[in-house]
Amino acid sequence: MSTSNRVPLCQLHELIDGHSRGFDPRGIGRDTVFVVRRGEALHAYRDACPHQGGTPMAWRKDAYLNGDGTRIVCHAHGAQFDIGSGVCVLGPCLGQALEPIKIEVAGNGTVFLMPDNKETPQ
Ligand code: FES
Incomplete structure (x- = not known):
């Protein structure tokens, strides 16, 4: 596969186990992708809630998880998502x-x- 237009997001060690982090790979001034790290596993999704037309989900920078870090949360109306599958x-x-x-x-x-x-820049 061509790797010519892959986009570097960060270094693996910058992703903290049990936490989430947002990224702005298109450089539009807001995060459109986020990654959750659980141990060695990384789970990445578009920062777009399926409830209402792709609403951004974090209530502040990098805040995509619930309090105990067990689920992804959309802070617009509280939808909770399984971290591994992304299913609400x-x-x-x-x-x-x-x-x-x-x-x-x-x-x-x-x-x-x-x-x-x-989310990859063209
Ligand atoms: S827009 Fe995400 S729960 Fe409503």
């Missing part, structure tokens, strides 16, 4: 899901947003 398990969009984003960790620890994502 509680709230107004029950059964709908976040849009997964393809990322990859290179050998040097750089986390890349892969091509063919809507």
